[in-house]
Amino acid sequence: MTIPIKQFKLRRLRMMLNNPFTTSFGTIQEKEFFVTEAIDEEGNRGFGESVAFTSPWYNEETVQTTQHMIKDFLIKLIQENKISHPDDLLEVFKPIRGNNMAKSALEGAIWDLYAKRLNIPLYEALGGTKKEIDVGISIGIQPSVEKLLQTINYYVKEGYKRIKIKIKPGWDYEVLREVKSHFPTVPIMADANSAYTLKDIDHLQKLDELDLLMIEQPLAHDDIVDHSKLQAAMHTPICLDESIHSLEDTQKAIQLQSCKIINIKIGRVGGLSEAKRIHDVCKQNGIDVWCGGMLEAGIGRAHNIALTTLPQFVLPGDTAASALYWKKDIIKPEVVVENGVISVPDRPGIGYEIDEQALENFTVEEEVFHL
Ligand SMILES: O=C(O)CCC(=O)C1=CC=C[C@@H](O)[C@@H]1C(=O)O
Ligand SMILES: [Mg+2]
Incomplete structure (x- = not known):
């Protein structure tokens, strides 16, 4: 059965780390990332999180490229294809090379939604x-x-x-x-x-x-x-x-x-x-x-x-x-x-609830996509 995804929300969050994290490339203190949300026809909500940093030192992706890929390419591919299982995204996203962190941010929300629709934990x-x-x-x-x-x-x-x-x-x-x-x-x-x-x-x-x-x-x-x-x-x-x-x-x-x-x-x-x-x-x-x-x-x-x-x-x-x-x-x-x-x-x-208030407090930008 197709997962009836009705809507995607893309929230950009900004959060401060308690302690700066230093690697051989530099120091991170403020973290910017996206929370993705996939919502189905019954109102079930699946959540994912992007992991690219603001500059491309760990890999080639950044917060900006994640947004670009999701908005301009990946959501369109989901609109054009039927998804019955999150594994289907391996094929659906194939026309886009690389950009794994952007793909993963959407895929994670769909996995969570998939498990919630079955009423089972994601790990199961x-x-x-x-x-x-x-x-x-x-x-x-x-x-x-x-x-x-x-x-x-x-x-x-x-x-x-x-x-x-x-x-x-x-x-x-x-x-x-x-x-x-x-x-x-x-x-x-x-x-x-x-x-x-x-x-x-x-x-x-x-x-x-x-x-x-x-x-x-x-x-x-x-x-x-x-x-x-x-x-x-x-x-x-x-x-x-x-x-x-x-x-x-x-x-x-x-x-x-x-x-x-x-x-x-x-x-x-x-x-x-x-x-x-x-x-x-x-x-x-x-x-x-x-x-x-x-x-x-x-x-x-x-x-x-x-x-x-x-x-x-x-x-x-x-x-x-x-x-x-x-x-x-x-x-x-x-x-x-x-x-x-x-x-x-x-x-x-x-397996964890979203702290809606905290999510709202850390959100600096939000966009909704209808499918
Ligand atoms: O606590 C964590 O989330 C792990 C942090 C960590 O080791 C890393 C985070 C981000 C990039 C890298 O420097 C690094 C790693 O390479 O594993
Ligand atoms: Mg490492």
């Missing part, structure tokens, strides 16, 4: 089974090693199951060695956001001494060939983030042995349907996966939680508590983490 609609998921925390680059150690100490005491540290040349081996010596039993990983090249191979090999859980995206954002050379030269598992946009990329990375782990971000791969396909092929090939974060507000966070209930998400994700990011989130209740664990909500769809 996706085929997930876990009732609880393990989470870790991603810590941005800190002003000093001392500050970093204090921050880690705080999160370890809070119960987070693994700590991810951002690294870049000049802020890597010594810092990680210090961290490991203070927290020898805590699973520690490093994310380089493509700050190195194969010329750094000797330096990167030194990280093998530190028994890290993994090193994420050490080399170029669009590379899987050099990563395969690096993985062959290192014991530490390489995790790919930026380089994996699709099932096909995943299959090629597996074939080349470019990594042992994949960080699945729903937005980066174009939505939950593709994320699920990537998960399935990783499961068949013994590649561990985990769910990365993009500093999401509550709706995106809820989607991440639902995805993480799939069985191959065997490593803690970045889906930390709402309160670490926002003074006030846009969902009710907010996402809470106890001893590094989130209890997956059992309500229909994303």
Whole structure:
């Protein structure tokens, strides 16, 4: 049966992070993004969230390109095609190359609507089974090693199951060695956001001494060939983030042995349907996966939680508590983490209610599209 989508709402929100988040590219303090809403004939409402940043440092998409793609191309494709299942969007959106984050923002709202129409939780609609998921925390680059150690100490005491540290040349081996010596039993990983090249191979090999859980995206954002050379030269598992946009990329990375782990971000791969396909092929090939974060507000966070209930998400994700990011989130209740664990909500769809007042307060622009 066709999903009778009657209307789309596109809200642009602006929210301030509690703490600035610094990577090898710069610092984010204010987050701008879209909340998408798909409404059917009976008034059911499905919600999605976009993850592109205001400037294209993580990938080529931005808040502006997301809006352009949704308004001028993607909604038209939904108007022209019948959608019976959210997976249909894989074909419907095919004429548009790339722009995965824009596609995912709409697809997420349709997945939520689909699950709500069936009156089942989104995680169940996706085929997930876990009732609880393990989470870790991603810590941005800190002003000093001392500050970093204090921050880690705080999160370890809070119960987070693994700590991810951002690294870049000049802020890597010594810092990680210090961290490991203070927290020898805590699973520690490093994310380089493509700050190195194969010329750094000797330096990167030194990280093998530190028994890290993994090193994420050490080399170029669009590379899987050099990563395969690096993985062959290192014991530490390489995790790919930026380089994996699709099932096909995943299959090629597996074939080349470019990594042992994949960080699945729903937005980066174009939505939950593709994320699920990537998960399935990783499961068949013994590649561990985990769910990365993009500093999401509550709706995106809820989607991440639902995805993480799939069985191959065997490593803690970045889906930390709402309160670490926002003074006030846009969902009710907010996402809470106890001893590094989130209890997956059992309500229909994303499982959290929208805080309508908060949504309104953070909205700076709104547009409605009739189908
Ligand atoms: O807490 C989160 O949402 C994860 C934050 C995080 O690590 C990242 C967010 C955005 C872009 C990147 O720097 C990064 C990552 O690469 O995984
Ligand atoms: Mg990353």
